[in-house]
Amino acid sequence: MKYVSAYMLAQIGGKKAPTHDDIHKILxxxxxxxxEESAKRVVKLLSGKSLADLIADGSKHLVAVSGGGGGAAAAPSAAAPAAAAEAPKDEGKKKKEEAKEESDDDMGFGLFD
Structure with a gap:
């Protein structure tokens, strides 16, 4: 995909027939x-095609690939929400304790004292 993108960027940059060297410079x-083999293959397959042609051909493939939003996630077990609810409470206490320790590092000199 990056080789096709580099080829298209070269065309946008003014190269009507980008070479594998152009792709190399961009990448x-x-x-x-x-x-180099991948770049040469892309140049061989895309030579003679304009940017508009490449976009039109590519959009046909995107329609065939799109699959919608996907399926719903599986429901968690009953124990999972309880464990998940407890974790944030513990983390909050730890963060407050760490904040207190960090404030002692200023050796009694506050910025706004």
């Missing part, structure tokens, strides 16, 4: 790994 600029 390298973004700090991404580069595989």
């Amino acid at each position: 390298e600029g973004g700090g991404l790994e580069y595989n």
Whole structure:
């Protein structure tokens, strides 16, 4: 996918027929790994296609892939909500205790005293 995106970015940048070197420069600029074989394959498959053609072809595939919102999550057991309700209370106490300890680190000198 990153090779197709780099190819399309090269076209947006003014290259009518991007090469694998163009893809390499774009991916390298973004700090991404580069595989020359993959880049050459993308150039071979997409050569001669305009950006508009690529977007039109790609949108057909997106419709076929979309699957909606997914299924509902499974209901938790009765013990799980009780355990989950207890955890935040304990964490709140710990955070308050830690805050008190941190305030002692100023050695008696307050910013606004």
